[in-house]
Amino acid sequence: MLSQFQAVGQGLFTQGLVSAQGGNLSVKLGEHLVITHRGSPLGSIQEGDLVQTGITKNSRATPLASTELEVHRCIYKNTSALAVVHAHPPYAVALSFTEEEIVPCDVEGRTLLPRVPILGADIEVKLEELADEIARLIGEHKVILIRGHGSFAVSQLLEEAYYYTVVLERSCRLRYLLKALDVDPGASPI
Amino acid sequence: MLSQFQAVGQGLFTQGLVSAQGGNLSVKLGEHLVITHRGSPLGSIQEGDLVQTGITKNSRATPLASTELEVHRCIYKNTSALAVVHAHPPYAVALSFTEEEIVPCDVEGRTLLPRVPILGADIEVKLEELADEIARLIGEHKVILIRGHGSFAVSQLLEEAYYYTVVLERSCRLRYLLKALDVDPGASPI
Amino acid sequence: MLSQFQAVGQGLFTQGLVSAQGGNLSVKLGEHLVITHRGSPLGSIQEGDLVQTGITKNSRATPLASTELEVHRCIYKNTSALAVVHAHPPYAVALSFTEEEIVPCDVEGRTLLPRVPILGADIEVKLEELADEIARLIGEHKVILIRGHGSFAVSQLLEEAYYYTVVLERSCRLRYLLKALDVDPGASPI
Amino acid sequence: MLSQFQAVGQGLFTQGLVSAQGGNLSVKLGEHLVITHRGSPLGSIQEGDLVQTGITKNSRATPLASTELEVHRCIYKNTSALAVVHAHPPYAVALSFTEEEIVPCDVEGRTLLPRVPILGADIEVKLEELADEIARLIGEHKVILIRGHGSFAVSQLLEEAYYYTVVLERSCRLRYLLKALDVDPGASPI
Numbered sequence: 001m002l003s004q005f006q007a008v009g010q011g012l013f014t015q016g017l018v019s020a021q022g023g024n025l026s027v028k029l030g031e032h033l034v035i036t037h038r039g040s041p042l043g044s045i046q047e048g049d050l051v052q053t054g055i056t057k058n059s060r061a062t063p064l065a066s067t068e069l070e071v072h073r074c075i076y077k078n079t080s081a082l083a084v085v086h087a088h089p090p091y092a093v094a095l096s097f098t099e100e101e102i103v104p105c106d107v108e109g110r111t112l113l114p115r116v117p118i119l120g121a122d123i124e125v126k127l128e129e130l131a132d133e134i135a136r137l138i139g140e141h142k143v144i145l146i147r148g149h150g151s152f153a154v155s156q157l158l159e160e161a162y163y164y165t166v167v168l169e170r171s172c173r174l175r176y177l178l179k180a181l182d183v184d185p186g187a188s189p190i
Numbered sequence: 191m192l193s194q195f196q197a198v199g200q201g202l203f204t205q206g207l208v209s210a211q212g213g214n215l216s217v218k219l220g221e222h223l224v225i226t227h228r229g230s231p232l233g234s235i236q237e238g239d240l241v242q243t244g245i246t247k248n249s250r251a252t253p254l255a256s257t258e259l260e261v262h263r264c265i266y267k268n269t270s271a272l273a274v275v276h277a278h279p280p281y282a283v284a285l286s287f288t289e290e291e292i293v294p295c296d297v298e299g300r301t302l303l304p305r306v307p308i309l310g311a312d313i314e315v316k317l318e319e320l321a322d323e324i325a326r327l328i329g330e331h332k333v334i335l336i337r338g339h340g341s342f343a344v345s346q347l348l349e350e351a352y353y354y355t356v357v358l359e360r361s362c363r364l365r366y367l368l369k370a371l372d373v374d375p376g377a378s379p380i
Numbered sequence: 381m382l383s384q385f386q387a388v389g390q391g392l393f394t395q396g397l398v399s400a401q402g403g404n405l406s407v408k409l410g411e412h413l414v415i416t417h418r419g420s421p422l423g424s425i426q427e428g429d430l431v432q433t434g435i436t437k438n439s440r441a442t443p444l445a446s447t448e449l450e451v452h453r454c455i456y457k458n459t460s461a462l463a464v465v466h467a468h469p470p471y472a473v474a475l476s477f478t479e480e481e482i483v484p485c486d487v488e489g490r491t492l493l494p495r496v497p498i499l500g501a502d503i504e505v506k507l508e509e510l511a512d513e514i515a516r517l518i519g520e521h522k523v524i525l526i527r528g529h530g531s532f533a534v535s536q537l538l539e540e541a542y543y544y545t546v547v548l549e550r551s552c553r554l555r556y557l558l559k560a561l562d563v564d565p566g567a568s569p570i
Numbered sequence: 571m572l573s574q575f576q577a578v579g580q581g582l583f584t585q586g587l588v589s590a591q592g593g594n595l596s597v598k599l600g601e602h603l604v605i606t607h608r609g610s611p612l613g614s615i616q617e618g619d620l621v622q623t624g625i626t627k628n629s630r631a632t633p634l635a636s637t638e639l640e641v642h643r644c645i646y647k648n649t650s651a652l653a654v655v656h657a658h659p660p661y662a663v664a665l666s667f668t669e670e671e672i673v674p675c676d677v678e679g680r681t682l683l684p685r686v687p688i689l690g691a692d693i694e695v696k697l698e699e700l701a702d703e704i705a706r707l708i709g710e711h712k713v714i715l716i717r718g719h720g721s722f723a724v725s726q727l728l729e730e731a732y733y734y735t736v737v738l739e740r741s742c743r744l745r746y747l748l749k750a751l752d753v754d755p756g757a758s759p760i
Contacts, residue, residue, distance in 0.1 A: 177284040181284075399733070
């Protein structure tokens with residue numbers, strides 16, 4: 001499992017989808033989850049950067065888990081997701097200030113993510129307060145964006161949730177590039 | 191042959207020309223072709239990511255091949271190409287929404303790719319429906335773009351089709367950067 | 381300690397936050413500091429690229445130290461910092477020409493760096509003349525920007541000063557992307 | 571010497587300053603020069619990618635040398651340069667269409683390259699026809715730009731000519747970013 005976290009973490013970092021310590025990853029294991037350590041550098045995850053805790057119950061290790069543990073737990077409680085990727089993709093975050101939702105206009109994005117909702121009207125709102133809404137929408141859309149913050153993506157496999165994150169960012173960069181030229185790609189939700 | 195696929199796949203991925211699972215590569219071997227597996231990550235191709243099948247006949251492995259197998263087959267049937275690279279270069283895809291064709295205005299681009307046609311008026315059109323047109327135009331131009339989707343490049347060598355793809359993207363980025371400043375580089379087809 | 385310098389230097393270089401020889405790093409060791417060599421390539425630091433000298437007293441090695449040694453010394457004399465990272469982050473430097481201070485509008489940036497002052501009205505001013513002002517402001521803000529030049533970040537750990545630098549650049553890129561669309565993210569200092 | 575070419579070639583490629591096969595490097599050795607092979611991939615130079623030939627006399631290997639051999643020769647004949655780096659830096663090439671010369675407005679750029687001339691009014695002009703003018707100007711300025719094509723940089727060391735190329739591109743990116751916001755950084759030649 002470590003190598004899976006390492007490959008996904010490194011992929012996110014080298015593509016600029018997380019900063020040196022931002023973002024977090026988890027997978028569900030029955031009643032437990034394994035999640036990255038608070039402030040762990042996703043670009044170079046070591047064994048000590050993974051923390052196991054319960055989905056509903058705390059363990060001794062719980063305080064070491066990512067500060068966004070409660071959002072991961074809420075997703076696992078309310079959806080069939082087995083893996084969660086939280087990242088800070090830069091073009092997606094930029095568009096979170098200008099769009100109501102993301103509608104990819106490239107074929108890869110449209111096929112995988114026809115519509116990505118954007119949550120959080122105010123960047124002062126705490127992420128935990130949005131946990132229920134995140135869990136509700138992500139069950140349906142696989143990926144959601146939090147305004148001014150970043151993305152959550154879910155799947156049965158960590159690699160796939162990572163893939164959705166990459167595709168979201170690429171679709172958002174395309175929309176951004178067109179927007180900067182005042183070009184409307186003319187795509188509407190499928 | 192594996193190392194050739196790996197070098198090209200990694201080059202495409204690290205330069206951002208494909209996402210974590212997008213894009214596909216193939217080479218022709220007599221009546222057969224070797225093509226990347228459906229959804230294989232080009233940035234880290236393993237032996238199991240290569241699939242051999244016939245150019246006209248199916249094999250047991252055919253269902254594992256990239257979803258764009260039929261376009262590759264159509265190119266090999268109708269041109270002298272021995273290698274095909276399909277990628278999703280971001281600036282090229284952005285310009286596919288604003289241009290009728292790509293005319294590079296840098297020396298490297300102009301020398302290799304004087305004119306790159308853009309196909310597909312509507313991003314809802316299935317790629318397979320465009321296969322004949324792709325094969326017809328790519329024989330003449332070496333590289334073509336599909337609107338809102340990506341590029342196909344052909345050559346006798348996989349490395350060269352990869353090189354054309356890189357040059358296309360760099361020429362498109364240059365045109366984009368100038369377009370964003372409202373500068374017309376003034377180049378017309380040679 | 382070498383491996384720490386190497387990891388941070390490589391991180392800065394691969395993310396484009398320093399050029400091939402720009403930028404410099406130091407840590408405090410009691411009355412001494414270890415700093416990168418004049419013109420050393422941060423992307424590939426070797427043992428010979430580290431220079432030890434006094435914070436107040438010169439040693440034989442002093443002339444080999446980074447040209448910005450005096451700024452590092454001034455910071456160590458006047459603050460509780462144990463590590464300093466000086467980089468040339470491109471979007472931050474771009475915004476240094478357009479803003480009076482940097483106010484991140486993304487959650488990661490706002491949490492870590494609510495306000496980043498910008499010093500130096502005139503890019504002809506020598507950095508040493510700004511050393512006292514840099515030391516005064518950096519004690520309070522952890523990161524400061526020098527107009528047309530780059531960033532200084534301090535912390536107890538080199539990795540953390542590096543992290544602040546990365547976050548500054550990402551927040552500046554976000555503000556730049558919105559500014560280029562004429563979008564005001566509406567965030568004000570916390 | 572091979573490792574020097576490899577380090578510089580890889581640095582240029584990973585920073586996007588050359589494409590998969592563009593650009594070329596050389597060093598002077600008395601009456602000879604060692605130059606990269608025609609079409610060699612700078613990102614992964616092997617021993618067979620280096621070609622030795624005379625500065626004034628051809629050898630058997632001359633036809634294998636980079637197509638820009640004559641420009642390198644002309645520089646060595648007319649200046650004291652011992653190393654030449656030719657690259658295709660994207661922002662520098664973009665600005666070559668909009669500026670008469672590059673005047674860096676960042677401190678690193680201004681210190682090293684106060685003024686970078688741009689040659690070649692018409693991108694149809696053959697590079698060899700510009701060789702004399704390149705040699706004349708590069709002796710004075712260390713780096714010059716060819717409109718719509720790329721940069722030449724010279725120094726006593728290959729690493730330093732590479733460094734100048736990196737700094738040029740970073741200064742050009744900064745000027746581009748400001749130009750796209752309609753901001754005049756107000757810097758004039760020193």
